[in-house]
Amino acid sequence: MSIQRMSLRGWVVLGMLMGMVMPVSAASLDERLHRAAEKGDDAAVRTLLGQGAAVDARDAAKATPLLVATRHNHVDAARALIQAGADVNAKDAIHDSPYLYAGARGHLEILQATLAAGADLKSTNRYGGTALIPAAERGHVQAVAMLIAAGVNVDHVNNLQWTALLEAIILSDGGPRHVQIVRQLIDAKADVNLADSDGVTPLQHARRRGYREIESMLLAAGAGQG
Structure with missing residues (x-):
């Protein structure tokens, strides 16, 4: 059959065959x-x-x-x-x-x-925080442990002038998960006296919120003595 006399069906079949062999674009x-x-x-x-x-x-x-x-x-x-x-x-x-x-x-x-x-480990998000800071704020206990073990700087300060310890207090409900995270950060030698941009310390934030267990941990770690 010549090209000129090819039926509509023939053109369709030819088009399908060509589509099968044509390379997929990147x-x-x-x-x-x-x-x-x-x-x-x-x-x-x-x-x-x-x-x-x-x-x-x-x-x-x-x-x-x-x-x-x-x-x-x-x-x-x-x-x-x-x-x-x-x-x-x-x-x-x-x-x-x-x-x-x-x-x-x-x-x-x-x-x-x-x-x-x-x-x-030094990379930061749009808020200038390491992966550890939002993990601490959101109560991801295992992620915090993993990041600390990997060597993330526990005292990194983000654009809000907050550390992981500060966010674990300021942006939390003071419940069991955040208590665990505060303990992990203290055990990792986080600076318990490192204040925010207004000079308010983790201990002061914990007291203002009535987080007694966190307050006790901070005191035992030397908060208020720096």
Whole structure:
């Protein structure tokens, strides 16, 4: 059959065959990788990486597939990306990185994987805080322990002039989880007399809020003597 005489059906079949052999664009692969990461489909993640998708491709918000997977706590997808060399410190437009986000949200398995993959312990979020500070504020006891053990500076001061210890008091309800976190920070030699920008110390904040157990711990650690 000549090209001129090809039927409509023939053109459709030809178009389908051409579509099957045409290479998938890099942009399409990267977009599919982001969708797979968002769904937590680790098998698709591995397949797409094998087909040439960029492991650290950025979406419109500058997030990488690993950050997308981390936001949803998709552990297997995150591990697949990290094993493929994803940058655990790559920040999006609002300065979140997989490491910082996992720490702040208490996503322990991903946090552990990012630490093993070279997380920058000195990296900071949009508030100028390390991963330890929001972990302490949000009551993520195990994440705090993990970050302290990794060597994060317990006395880092963020843009609000608050440390992890201050946030664990000022932004908490003084309940059991935050009591544990204050204990962890004290045991890690956090400066119990390091005040906020108004000169208010952790001890004073604890007293104002009626957090008696935290107050007792701070006193025993030398608060008010600095």
